[in-house]
Amino acid sequence: MALRDFHGRHGRGAVAPDHPPVARTMPDRHHHKVVEAHDCEEFPVELQATLSKPYHYVGCGLNNVYLAGIRYWLCGRCRKQYAEIPAIKELHRLIARALVCQPALLRGEEMRFLRKRLGKKSAEFAAILGVVPETYSRFENEKQEPSPTYDHLVRLYYALHSDDVELSSVARSATDAVLGAKKKARRPRIAATMKDNEWHPVPQAA
């Protein structure tokens, strides 16, 4: 399955509507998509996205995803772009795995990406996290910063419930290791000393 990713110079991408071809003489249907979606008469040029000149895939809802090894079409005048992206499911699985494994806390748009990959509605996902839908919406819209606990919950939930089998096995062993380590970890000693009729805590060596 391929996704048609269409966007202009600025802002979020949108999937191009599947209109029937317009009555214009065009080399192929890809050119139709670009020409239909903007008013200028300029002919879009076909380009090859490479690692040094990648396609900026804002259509996925994230602003830091770049693709190489695909063809795309660019209007030289209005700068609108169009790409036909193959194996979209596999690509989104890869992006999601990168999000779950990233050291930085998840941004709102990243939470939204993971939720959508799980096929969950915003209200359903809020219930899973144990927050009211309004709070969860604020997380996604970056009007409220979620505590790291919610960040961890989203990652764990995704890892355990997504179709990424490799990720779920990693998550299971990682979770076991963390929980096991916590059980085995020595409890710090609590010490206090009485001095001048008052109790004083005694700092312990780490």
Ligand SMILES: [Zn+2]
């Ligand atoms: Zn144009």
